[in-house]
Amino acid sequence: MQSPVEHGEKSPNQQQPEPITHGDDAAISTPSPPNTNTTTPPIAPAAVESHPQAAEIIRQVEYYFSDDNLPHDAHLLSKTGPSGQEWVSLNEILSWKKMRSFKPPARVKASLCQSEKLEVWKNKFIRRKEPLKVPTREDPKKARNKELVEKPWLTKNFLKPTGFEKNFVDIVTPTEYEQERTLFDPDESFTSRMDSAVARYMSKRKIHQLTLQIFSKFLTFGGFSSGPHQFTGGLTEQDMKEMELDREQVVLMKSPFAVSSAVIDGIDPEDGEVTWVVDFEGMAKAFLSSHFMAHFDWQDAKIVESTTNILCNFYNYLLVHDVCPEYKQQIMKARQVCEMADQEFKTLAQANKHLPGNFNIACSTRCGGRYASIRPADPGADWVLEGDTIGLSDEDALHVFTTGIFAHGSEECLNNLQKVMKQELQLAVISEEEMGLEVVRVEECAGQAEVIYSSDQVKGTVIKPTGKLHCIRWDLPHRAPKDLPKSVIAEQKAKIGEKYEFLVEDEVLQYCYPGLKLEGIVKELNIGVKWIDSIEYVYPSFHTWTLNEPFRDWKEPGPPKAWMLRQMEKNNGVGGQVVIREPEEDIPD
Template identity: 50%
Template sequence: MVGNSLLELFYVSKLRITTSPPHSAVNMATTAVVTPQQVPNGIEHKENTTAVSTVSSWTTPQFAPHPRAAEILRQVEFYFGDDNLRQDAHLLGLIKEGNGSVSLNEVLSWRKMKQFKPMSAVREVLKQSTVVEITGNNKRIKSKQPLQKSMTVIPKINDNRKRNTVPADKPWLTKAMLKATGFEEYATDGPVKPAEFEQDREEYDPDIAFTQRIETAVARFTSKRKMHQNTKLIFDKFMIFGGIDCGPQQFTGGLSKAEMEDLTAKEIAERTSCYGVSERVVDGLDYDNEDGKAKWIVDFEAIAEGFLSSQFMSMSIWSDEDRVRTATNVLRNFYNYLLLHEVCPEYKDQLMAARKVCDLAEVELIKLAEVDVCLPGGFNTACSTLFGGNYAGLYASEGDWVNKDDDLGWSDEDAKIVFLTGIAAYGTEEQLARVEALVANGGSFASSFRVVSTEKLGLEVVSIELMNDEAKNIYEDSNFINTVVRPMGKLHCIRWEVPHAPPMDLPKSVTEAKKPKEFEFLLEEDTLKFCYPGLKMEAEAKELDIGIKWIDYFEATYASFFTWLTNERIREWKEPGPPKAWMLRQMGKGDGDGEVVPYDRTEDEVDDDDEMD
């Protein structure tokens, strides 16, 4: 095969194997995984101190750090002993959640352990145990040996027994911050009680203006939830993006106890709420304005798409899976409230669609983060290095100042082997023959091929093509083990018109006639597995005179539901006033004969002009 002969020529003189030391084995202390028997859960936690097979003893009481050291050892070793542990669903659940360990604060909060203080002395006692050990910077406790007997219950944490302890890796949290907020993933408001249902029908009557209903709903929604810094930041940005101002509304001070007694819960929520529909939005929703058209419309789905695909990604570390889930959960929680209380039944379909956007964002943004890190990929980087692209001349040889994590370009040798392997696996007969002749004659890559087109554009993925059998035979060759060569497939894209891109000087009829509508790029399969149809990107693509296209560099990636809304910009826009006198002097306003026509300045303009002078 032509492809194999091409690679054989390169193996002889150019192939550079880059080996790396094998990963060292890491021994991790873990508890044994035992398949739980399917028996009814509910066996109570046994807290007696009898029938303990092996209990550590304090051999030198005169030097014990705690006067009741023997009792402490006996009690804790009973908890973690096989006879108790195998039937304690709650403790097993804590161990599973903590990857084999339990917070020492948690253990000391149990009824029979509260009497042992201070914690520092108890910790020193437990360090002498033959059954348990102290780990995690002296903050956690675990069994020294895996469970030797089969479990008789299914591990499950009992929330009524769990102590709200501050995680060791998040010392800034307080006990108040650990309490339920109403934004938990499975938090629900329902079912609605009859009295509340009647109140809802009164406050959310469809005859009431939507702006009034949504203000009431936001006030009641926030009054029933506890917002921490992250959730409040997301919710406030979401409200602003959707046309609701965040700031003092009807009430700017604190309510006294006497005043609160005279108000209903609804009135308290309304007076203490800091959310209200923007005046500009209210005016824009009025169909009776000058031109008879609404400047704003209600579209929950579009706001969800615009916020999660644009606003949220610009204000937060959207590559963090926890932050993505926090954001989607805040929005979904709000939509669920509007649906449950039938705040706006006329927009029910929109709310259902907005919830689906949240579900989609949780899946796509995680994948998008992986793609964002991996692009432009090995083959594209190799082409850019060899043919004068963005990566050309960036390679830095090893030195004391070089950080291994920095992207300091590719060497020509690495770029050549990746490029040739890609051509051997996916090139046409014409491309293979031309490259083979170049390699055989020892020609220069940079001077033998010509870049015929360079274009900044938007791309949308339409399909992903994984390795075929022919390509697999090449990439699985033993010569490529521990090299820069990685198995590749194809990414098929079409043009995507970037909504926020600057306008083109030429008409579309001229520009689109000369541009290809479909693109095919080689990309590593490790990256392709995170790609999906609908994924979008802004990039610069180049093409060689032999028909090879590559992504020279990319600027940004976008979710399939990416929506560009100018909500915040429009809300802040103001109608320009009359031109200042200094503006008129600069423009030289004329009467058609080339003479400047005097302009009668107002008193304000005279003052402004004087200030400018």
Template identity: 40%
Template sequence: MASHSPIPSTSTNVDLLVALHPEATEIIQSFEFLFDDDFIRGDRHLLALTGGDGSGSVSISEMLCSFSKLRKFKQINLVKEALTMSLYLEVVDDTHVKRRYPLTKPPFVKPELDKKKREIAEVLEKSPWLTKGMLKTTGFEINAPVNPPSAEEYKRENEHYNLEESFLVRIETAINRFAARGKKHQKTHAIFESFLSFGGISCGPRQFANNHDAKQLAREGFDKEEIAQMTHHYTIAEIVKDGIVDDLITGPTWVVDFEAIAKAFLSSHFTASFDWCNEAEVMLAANILRRFYIYLILFDVCPEFKAQLTAAMKACDEAERELKDLAITDRKLPGHFNEACSKLFGDQITVNEGVKSKDWSALEDVNVLSLKPEEPLLIFKAAMYAYGSDEQLDQLESSELISTLATLTFQGTVGLEVVEIQDVSENAAKIYNDEQFLGTVVQPLAKVKCIFWDNPSADPNDLPEDVVKAYQSKNYEFLVEEEILQYCYVGTKMDVTVKELENGLMWLSSVETVYPTFFTWLPNERIYDWKEPGPPKEWMKRASERKREKFNGESVEICDDDEEGYGDASNSGPD
């Protein structure tokens, strides 16, 4: 039993300590144990933290993160208060702790920081909700190596996949065996299950398995493989099983397409459900999908789909590379030039109506807050000098600038796809290097050309056919800061509001959503969770009756489907 000297063990008033904090005595004893002569003289890491001789002070936060013995003490302020009661330790600057007395004997190990322990401490200090167990390697980490299986492992795993069995049987087995190959942290598990659900997999034990455990099934004569299949956590959804069968009349309603599912999940479902602007989260999602596909290839689960699996892995690579840049594009668009146009023209002009005011500084745009009052005109002039047509330059010098630019000939919310990104022109480079623009808010602009894109995920619209055709046939060309376009790709898609003046000047009034080049939308988004509406529930009937009574017998038509939610899938099905 280690003991520290020359001071006797803590403790003055135990009742006072317990009143201060229920764990106060344990906190003090745990810290004193670590700073004890016998312990600290043999602990390389703590010696290094205390200056090599045990006399220095150590951050209390780092102590809590570095030593598992202390990790259970969560409230740092109460830990500090408890330590002030120690006769052996001293709290320094309200953040550090140290021994009150020097070591009685020299250390018998060389002070040396434990790199791994220090890294863990730094992570835990930044993310106190984590535990050391959550930091243990699982094999699903982004940089974890993927080693080819040994001959023994290949044989053991591959024997579960008989190519004479249907694909559905093999893939269901593979999903469950892959899911069991090592612990997954909470976020990894959430992403993987979201991916499976999106692809038509039910996550949860089979309905009949709830009342049948493995032992009971074994007693009933089922072998291990049959029991494994009967108690699978992940199963092919019935709607998918039924839909994959090729009906002679309608054909299959569900098809196997690994590449499309990977692209649709990473570009649509994942971006809607997770923090796609967080690079680490994107890398994690791409990694878990990629490792799943590698498992399917390594163990010959479905060799008939090897080309699709290879393409799906490439989609994961695309997502890693592109989504981090797309997040920057999303944050920076529409850019200062387009903001300037909105401030100068956006809210003050209606379609085919002029604005008589000649004072640009008086124009207001509540949607643009990032530019100072004098900056929009400066940005606009620089852009016109750099890229303006002769007509636009003549208008720029006109004394009636606003009236000549006042007619707005086009405005609309459309989907666009980038088809060309140009470099800053030679003439524009000279303009932006002029001393009147250097050191100002003005940044070099480049041109980006777009075409109409019919967003398959957009809500239906009731626009007249001629308006839709006008949107589709229009040439879209914008000026955007070069600093933004470096993160943009040919093929990037976006939902935007476009405005255009009579002289041809077009700008992005707003950018609602941006999509990667590989954006794919599948009916899975809507079909998989849909259920046949069931009969109205009792509470719905009661609500309808109360509504009728409210009108005192008046004849009032009530739309049950809309107002009572009879057609809502969430309320469907029998009680």
């Protein structure tokens, strides 16, 4: 609600009356509101009684200054200021339409002094007690012009609503809903409904380049094929006009995406078994945890937010338009996966940045691992930037390594370390293996280890408190098969679930959580210490691998060429017999 502007009246916050003085000893001045920063208690003349309708009066004026009304009342907000705590003339408030019926003014003002949310000064001015908590409304046109000034490469069309705004909701009228029943009839095949849904969805969205890249990757990963005008069959615009097609038919024919024939045959096979299944939740997990991470900068929070927003926007469309009600629960779970990814990718990016931690880097440096070749020879070099992970010097690596062993090592490990320091034993790597790891528990520095790390000799150095990262061996589902003996493969499979403990700094452990998956190289020393030499990839807790990964690159082979047939005959023979070609006879001239 907006209050009326009375012409000819000026706000006391905009123009204060100048005092009128006569002589040096006497001065007569008109009253002005107190300083806004002061907390003057409400003042009401004791002789004036409250109005009989005091409760109604207080409720109405409190509404004028409330969080619900004030941000949208341009006139009143101009007087109270953005904080809502500038003084406003009481006479102006009483002159508004809904306040004119309350008489006399003196009793109305006395009633307002009883308000718990407003304060009155000398029966002349009024304001809120608490600052305005709701942000003021910004004019969309002014916001657009401001963005165009800050980003001159943008166009006005680029700033128009796209349909991908946060919390965007499709509005479907009953008439539109009934019209869509012919397209999304449950009796129609699932693939046919999805074709229509994707075509209509894209026709109702303004899709920019990044949005199209993300959405097209998602669709093709989920079993769609892409190409210009999938359903036109070579028809031109003129052909479609002459055929007098309705709008829905034209939208479908112009769609750049269609469910691939392999998926159609696999979901609804005429004969044979089903080879494809519908799994919205599984596809959301698989796409976000593998395909998306491989093709986009998943460590950029804005790209992650854009991706999950696009997926949720599409899922909401399927729900609102009732495209496939039989999969409603799956779609809702897929939205939950997007919400999980929004939060988890932020932590995962930090884990990827800080792992494996200084203790593991120290082990790698001292034992000829990956970080041995990138330790800083000259930390003051121009090419060394703050924040660069450039390993540790030999001296720092030795201190970090020995302190970690003294803090957490077993008695046998400590005895072996003593032998190494006395040069009675040479440090040696006895095993090295590339493996997957899944975090099951995080244990921060405590007990005797905490005492060692808090000592004066350690404080303020490169040595940081370490805890334990408890992991189990995780079978990498996407790993290419290796040409190994069956006995070795069986032995490796038997190790799945094997427990491991690694020393990792507390400042790194804060980014690790149960379910986090790692792919890296684990080594073991002859003194009984295992460490992570390097981290190749990290994966979220919902990481899922599907056959969609290799299927994307699958091409249906065509008929064999002539040279292939000749080679097959040569290798396999004809009718079980090896073909031996006789030398051709010389042809006389």
